[in-house]
Amino acid sequence: MSATPLQVLTRPFAIEPVTNVMLPDGIFDNAIYNLRIAAHITNLSSSALTNVTVYLESVGDPGIATVAHTHFFPSIPAGAAMLVMWDADFKSATPGKRLISFVAKSDGFTSPLDPADLRV
Numbered sequence: 809m810s811a812t813p814l815q816v817l818t819r820p821f822a823i824e825p826v827t828n829v830m831l832p833d834g835i836f837d838n839a840i841y842n843l844r845i846a847a848h849i850t851n852l853s854s855s856a857l858t859n860v861t862v863y864l865e866s867v868g869d870p871g872i873a874t875v876a877h878t879h880f881f882p883s884i885p886a887g888a889a890m891l892v893m894w895d896a897d898f899k900s901a902t903p904g905k906r907l908i909s910f911v912a913k914s915d916g917f918t919s920p921l922d923p924a925d926l927r928v
Contacts, residue, residue, distance in 0.1 A: 812917035813853035814860070814884075820847040820908055823893065838901040845874065845896050849912060850889040857884045857914040864894050865909040871900035884914075 821834025823844040836843055845864065851857055860881040864874055875895040884890055892910075 810917060812857070812860075812912045812914050813851060814849045814857070814862075814912040814914070815852055816847050816910065817850050817889075818848060820845050822846070825895065836898055836901070838898040838903070841897055841899040843896060843898055844893045845908065846891060846893040847910070848889040848891055849884075849910070851884045851886055854886050856886055857917070858882065860884050860912065860914045862890075862892050862910060862912045865911045867896075867908050868906035869901055869904075871898075871902055872906070873897040873900075 819834070822831040822836040823829065823846045824831060824840065825842060825844050830846075831837060831840075831843070836845075845867075849862055860883075861878055862881075863876070863878040867874060873896060877894055879890075879892045881890060
């Protein structure tokens with residue numbers, strides 16, 4: 809099977825969960841313990857993808873505790889971008905740039921997405 813034609817084109821960003829507002833420049837602040845990790849996944853193929861699942865596989869800092877959640881989309885049209893989010897606790901995070909890994913699967917495809925940068 810070939811790679812799922814989904815990609816995170818811009819780096820993941822921080823959202824404050826009470827107001828749903830993105831933090832300045834989307835950078836995660838460990839002074840605010842509970843944040844959402846948000847990303848846009850884009851369908852790069854010329855056709856719709858069906859039965860798409862997306863989940864966060866890992867974060868490159870063991871001090872970031874994420875809440876497991878799998879997103880399901882019955883269909884993602886060609887060229888469309890979908891917003892996905894996960895709650896996370898940054899209380900023990902260390903400052904710096906970390907990689908975050910997502911997995912996306914669709915009917916007829918299987919493959920993890922390329923890791924993206926997460927700035928704390």
